[in-house]
Amino acid sequence: MNLAAATNENLANISNTLIYSSMAVYTLAFFAHIAEWVFGSRSKVGRTAAALKEDSATGGSAGKAQVAQGGGTALLERPKVVTRSAAGTRDVPDGPGAAGGTFKGDLWGRIAISLTVVAFAVQAGGVVARALSVQRAPWGNMYEFSITFSTVAVGAYLTLLALRKNVRWIGLLLVTTVLLDLGIATTTLYTDSDQLVPALHSYWLWIHVSTAIICGAVFYLGAVGTLLYLFRDSYESKLANGGTPGKFATSVLERLPAAKTLDTFSYRINAAVFPLWTFTIIAGAIWAGDAWGRYWGWDPKEVWSFITWVAYACYLHARATAGWKGRKAAYLALIAFGCWLFNYYGVNIFVTGKHSYAGV
Amino acid sequence: MSNTNTTDERDLGRAGEQLSTAPREESATSVPAMGVIGWARWFWRQLTSMRVALILLFLLSLGAIPGSLIPQNSVDELKVQTFKETHTTVTPIYEKLQFFDVYSSVWFSAIYILLFISLIGCIVPRTGQFVGQLRGRPPGAPKKLTRLPAYTTWRTDAGPDQVREAALGILRRRRFRSHTVGDAVSAEKGYLRETGNLLFHIALIVMLVAFAGGQLFKSEGGKLVVEGDGFANTITQYDDFKSGSLFDNDDLAPFSFDLQDFVGTYERGGPQRGTPRTYEARVTYSEGADGETKKKVIEVNKPLDVDGTKVYLNAHGYAPVVSVKDGRGKEVYRTAVPLLPIDNNVTSTGAIKVMDGYKDRNGKKSQLGFQAFFVPTFAGDGQGTMFSQYPGLDYPVLALNGYHGSLGVDSGLPQNVYQLDTSKMKEFKDSNGDQLKKRLRPGETMKLPDGAGSITFESVEEWASFQISRQPASGWALTGAIAAIAGLAGSLFIQRRRVWVRAVRGTDGVTVVEMAGLGRSESAKLPEELGDLAAALHTVAPTAPDPDPDPDPDPAPETEPGQPAEESAEGAEK
Ligand code: HEM
Numbered sequence: 018m019n020l021a022a023a024t025n026e027n028l029a030n031i032s033n034t035l036i037y038s039s040m041a042v043y044t045l046a047f048f049a050h051i052a053e054w055v056f057g058s059r060s061k062v063g064r065t066a067a068a069l070k071e072d073s074a075t076g077g078s079a080g081k082a083q084v085a086q087g088g089g090t091a092l093l094e095r096p097k098v099v100t101r102s103a104a105g106t107r108d109v110p111d112g113p114g115a116a117g118g119t120f121k122g123d124l125w126g127r128i129a130i131s132l133t134v135v136a137f138a139v140q141a142g143g144v145v146a147r148a149l150s151v152q153r154a155p156w157g158n159m160y161e162f163s164i165t166f167s168t169v170a171v172g173a174y175l176t177l178l179a180l181r182k183n184v185r186w187i188g189l190l191l192v193t194t195v196l197l198d199l200g201i202a203t204t205t206l207y208t209d210s211d212q213l214v215p216a217l218h219s220y221w222l223w224i225h226v227s228t229a230i231i232c233g234a235v236f237y238l239g240a241v242g243t244l245l246y247l248f249r250d251s252y253e254s255k256l257a258n259g260g261t262p263g264k265f266a267t268s269v270l271e272r273l274p275a276a277k278t279l280d281t282f283s284y285r286i287n288a289a290v291f292p293l294w295t296f297t298i299i300a301g302a303i304w305a306g307d308a309w310g311r312y313w314g315w316d317p318k319e320v321w322s323f324i325t326w327v328a329y330a331c332y333l334h335a336r337a338t339a340g341w342k343g344r345k346a347a348y349l350a351l352i353a354f355g356c357w358l359f360n361y362y363g364v365n366i367f368v369t370g371k372h373s374y375a376g377v
Numbered sequence: 378m379s380n381t382n383t384t385d386e387r388d389l390g391r392a393g394e395q396l397s398t399a400p401r402e403e404s405a406t407s408v409p410a411m412g413v414i415g416w417a418r419w420f421w422r423q424l425t426s427m428r429v430a431l432i433l434l435f436l437l438s439l440g441a442i443p444g445s446l447i448p449q450n451s452v453d454e455l456k457v458q459t460f461k462e463t464h465t466t467v468t469p470i471y472e473k474l475q476f477f478d479v480y481s482s483v484w485f486s487a488i489y490i491l492l493f494i495s496l497i498g499c500i501v502p503r504t505g506q507f508v509g510q511l512r513g514r515p516p517g518a519p520k521k522l523t524r525l526p527a528y529t530t531w532r533t534d535a536g537p538d539q540v541r542e543a544a545l546g547i548l549r550r551r552r553f554r555s556h557t558v559g560d561a562v563s564a565e566k567g568y569l570r571e572t573g574n575l576l577f578h579i580a581l582i583v584m585l586v587a588f589a590g591g592q593l594f595k596s597e598g599g600k601l602v603v604e605g606d607g608f609a610n611t612i613t614q615y616d617d618f619k620s621g622s623l624f625d626n627d628d629l630a631p632f633s634f635d636l637q638d639f640v641g642t643y644e645r646g647g648p649q650r651g652t653p654r655t656y657e658a659r660v661t662y663s664e665g666a667d668g669e670t671k672k673k674v675i676e677v678n679k680p681l682d683v684d685g686t687k688v689y690l691n692a693h694g695y696a697p698v699v700s701v702k703d704g705r706g707k708e709v710y711r712t713a714v715p716l717l718p719i720d721n722n723v724t725s726t727g728a729i730k731v732m733d734g735y736k737d738r739n740g741k742k743s744q745l746g747f748q749a750f751f752v753p754t755f756a757g758d759g760q761g762t763m764f765s766q767y768p769g770l771d772y773p774v775l776a777l778n779g780y781h782g783s784l785g786v787d788s789g790l791p792q793n794v795y796q797l798d799t800s801k802m803k804e805f806k807d808s809n810g811d812q813l814k815k816r817l818r819p820g821e822t823m824k825l826p827d828g829a830g831s832i833t834f835e836s837v838e839e840w841a842s843f844q845i846s847r848q849p850a851s852g853w854a855l856t857g858a859i860a861a862i863a864g865l866a867g868s869l870f871i872q873r874r875r876v877w878v879r880a881v882r883g884t885d886g887v888t889v890v891e892m893a894g895l896g897r898s899e900s901a902k903l904p905e906e907l908g909d910l911a912a913a914l915h916t917v918a919p920t921a922p923d924p925d926p927d928p929d930p931d932p933a934p935e936t937e938p939g940q941p942a943e944e945s946a947e948g949a950e951k
Contacts, residue, residue, distance in 0.1 A: 095908060095911060095912035095915055096529040096530070096531045096892075096908075096911040096912070096915055096920075097529060098527055098528065098529045098904045098907050098908045098911065099523075099527070099528045099529060100526060100527050100528075100904045101524070101525070101526055101527075101528070209647075209649070218676075218677070218678060219678040221678075288869045289869070289870075291865065291869065292862055292865040292866050292869060295858075295861060295862050295865060296862055299855075299858040299859075299862070302858075303855070304678075306851065307678050307679070307680065308677060308678045308689075309689070310597070310680065310687060310689040310844045310846045311597075311846065311848060312848070312851060312854070313588065314451070314452060315444055315445075315449060315451060315452060315479075315480050316452065317445040317446075320441050320442075320444055320445035321445055323438075323441060324438040324441050324442065324445075327434055327435075327437050327438040327441075328435075328438050330434055331431060331434045331435050331438065333869075334427065334430060334431045334434060335431055337399055337427065338427040338428060338431055341428075341431065349435075356438070364445070368445060368446065
């Protein structure tokens with residue numbers, strides 16, 4: 018028994034070291050991203066403005082058509098498909114990304130991503146070591162929850178990158194928040210490695226908490242997209258109305274994907290996660306039924322999960338309702354994510370309920 | 378906007394019609410026709426509109442907030458009481474607003490009832506419409522296919538009939554519902570999206586009804602059982618009992634159980650010393666009036682389930698066994714007395730009440746009462762503390778002080794079994810005239826002064842408290858929940874889209890093929906799929922060699938100025 022305890026403590030220490038190391042590497046990645054943005058700012062782009070001008074010159078609303086790119090030589094064999102955006106939507110090209118198409122910027126961007134991959138691997142190791150040290154799912158308290166949360170967020174981002182999705186623009190913001198999250202986790206939320214109280218012993222812990230973490234992490238990516246959409250959208254409207262945005266705003270926003278792309282990205286993310294979030298709540302209800310004798314009892318955590326769920330349902334409805342698309346729906350999406358965050362931090366810290374035995 | 382554009386859009390509108398059953402938005406400002414019926418119709422149309430559904434959903438989430446920040450009667454009545462005592466100014470306001478019962482308040486109920494009326498008012502016509510769509514066929518091709526979100530064209534030597542035939546075959550093989558209208562094939566796929574969406578919304582209603590039913594018919598009660606004792610499921614056996622307003626006593630499932638043994642283990646060392654590790658209540662139970670006896674270990678997450686009634690392990694504590702001898706040396710009392718824990722290390726308090734059979738030295742009837750303080754692990758003599766150091770039974774000590782007189786149990790008022798009413802009792806004094814108290818180890822005895830008898834701390838039993846609850850219709854709620862997820866997945870992941878293939882013989886005798894696709898939302902998948910379909914059709918109807926050396930290769934007979942300018946591939950869908 019003593020021997021086992023010693024190993025556990027060793028593993029816990031290893032986990033802590035790994036988490037701190039990943040923070041160091043994330044910090045390097047953060048600076049590499051900054052370098053990417055700085056070098057990228059030296060390029061002259063102005064494509065958005067050009068596209069918008071051209072649009073108004075040709076009478077606008079007709080909508081422009083583009084040839085969809087097939088793959089390689091097959092293109093010669095098969096008929097080309099022309100795509101056209103719906104009438105009335107702004108049709109501007111995506112920005113070139115943080116690197117602005119400059120070689121140096123791109124190099125730094127690649128370095129940043131490589132560092133992020135390394136940091137992710139180290140951090141994931143930290144989470145696994147923690148799990149081994151306590152011999153259970155590493156989600157017994159807020160510290161463990163937080164380190165897993167940012168690991169999953171970065172993992173989701175890297176997966177999207179690996180699938181060749183246009184997501185490099187998330188990099189800097191993501192790494193910044195990961196550092197923030199880990200900073201809070203290691204300083205104020207830290208809890209020594211230990212086992213769970215009997216109430217948490219259940220395989221529903223694996224199911225319910227893991228999906229909750231995945232939902233939060235991916236909702237977060239969606240929220241970043243929504244936030245940037247709002248900035249980029251006002252930038253585009255300003256340009257379209259003949260205004261001139263500030264120099265800094267231009268430099269940054271010009272390089273982001275088009276507002277429409279960002280909007281679609283967030284919608285897809287949120288829509289993809291919503292069924293999983295629904296499942297998370299139901300799994301929680303089943304667990305509550307087993308543990309506390311009622312599947313729904315309006316415990317603060319349950320209430321806020323419900324509020325978050327309804328808020329996201331609101332957002333999805335808004336998208337399907339004429340007159341609510343675009344910015345209004347985007348605000349709803351941000352409110353919904355705000356609810357998720359409050360459910361995680363706020364409820365655990367400020368409100369006492371049945372869920373607060375997890376030692377914060 | 379030019380005139381041609383508007384016609385175009387109207388043309389497109391017809392092609393895109395009925396691609397969903399979402400209600401059309403009507404302007405909120407449209408003034409209803411006069412008269413009661415006019416207003417009623419206007420009101421109904423508003424209530425079942427998407428905008429109002431959106432507002433009600435938003436209100437629902439807003440309305441749920443106060444219940445999470447203010448203590449709720451349904452969750453913890455004690456907390457509500459404390460809150461009311463400390464917040465005297467806001468309490469009357471909160472009470473008016475039913476803020477202590479948010480989830481059963483008039484206003485919260487109003488929100489969700491309106492939402493669900495709106496939902497039903499939305500689902501019924503949508504279902505009808507959808508059935509109509511399933512019966513009907515995808516609409517014919519719009520005049521100008523070039524206006525659609527995804528479009529492709531080529532010229533082929535194959536005849537128009539042949540092309541349409543081939544297209545029909547390809548589309549059907551890919552499970553498009555397709556048919557030929559005039560010179561074009563119309564096809565549609567993805568009806569599961571609508572099915573899923575309707576299923577989801579119907580499942581929400583099922584869940585609500587199941588939840589409401591569960592609340593109305595539920596029953597829930599608590600029972601504390603000492604090791605060796607048992608419980609039979611009748612109302613009189615409960616320590617406390619709550620039930621829904623439509624609950625009937627006959628709804629209680631007949632069964633009984635005995636607590637054989639309770640096992641609790643705790644962390645031995647480290648910073649989390651004393652944190653519980655396992656709680657196990659080992660019981661034997663029998664179903665029905667005289668069913669066979671079965672064994673079961675009830676744990677925190679593993680209730681005993683008898684015919685839909687679940688028995689949960691709720692809490693545990695210690696019950697010291699004490700015996701009392703009266704003035705003549707006769708044992709008049711021997712019971713395990715459950716004491717209530719007051720901290721995490723199970724420091725416990727309670728009362729021992731000897732009501733019948735006790736006679737003092739002179740043979741006079743009397744009653745005895747003892748205030749009991751118990752620690753499973755004593756800090757040690759001289760440590761000056763009577764708080765437990767550890768929740769396990771390492772060094773049990775029972776501290777007692779005694780009274781004699783009348784316990785006041787005959788007054789007819791209900792009494793708390795854990796508290797002693799000493800108003801009609803006198804303290805036992807020691808030889809110095811101080812109150813008699815003593816700390817006992819198991820097996821030790823405290824003598825009462827003046828030959829009044831003695832009390833012995835025999836041993837320690839453990840008790841467990843159980844919550845016995847029945848919530849009907851939870852199976853329905855679960856079914857609804859699963860259906861909701863399935864429906865959602867269908868609704869969100871499946872695209873409903875249409876494809877048209879037009880084949881017309883051009884003036885030069887060569888066939889012009891045009892294909893176009895339309896979905897509810899712009900998606901990268903749509904042009905991809907159209908490309909695949911076109912490639913498949915292209916193998917049957919390959920591009921004809923261009924007989925015309927003219928540098929403008931555009932073959933479309935309906936070419937117009939809006940013809941797409943081919944752009945660099947940069948901005949193309951990725
Ligand atoms: C009880 C509250 C409700 C919830 C939680 C809810 C939730 C949802 C969700 C999550 C979607 C997204 C699925 C999708 O985008 O396809 C959706 C779609 C939809 N909802 Fe609701 N809904 C509720 C009530 C209503 C009501 C009252 C109406 C009718 C007025 C309604 C009409 C619709 C329609 C028409 C769609 C499909 C939109 C489309 O085709 O894109 N819903 N709902």
